[in-house]
Amino acid sequence: MEREKLYSYIQGMIHSSTKSPKCMSISTVKVANLLDLQVSEVEQALKDLVANGKLHSSKLEKPPYHEIYLLP
Structure with a gap:
């Protein structure tokens, strides 16, 4: 899968998030299923x-301790 295509998909998901600041917990399994890819491909692409600095990653300090992604 082309990384730019995945980036634009993830960017759209984050922009549509209702949270402030705009962040999102991304399920690699769901993304892989939607794009018909292997989960490992999506994880590596993220x-x-x-x-590369196109996304920032952080882990929540309180439960559920999900990893969240933000746009720079």
Whole structure:
């Protein structure tokens, strides 16, 4: 899968979030299912997007301790 296509998909998901600041807990299983990809491909692509600075990643300090993604 092309990383830019996945990035635009994730970016749209974050923009549509109602939370303030705009952040979202992304289920790699659901994204992989929607895009007909392997879960490992989606996880690696998200790691690459964070490494390239296109996304920021953080972990919630309170339950449910999900990893959230934010736009820079």
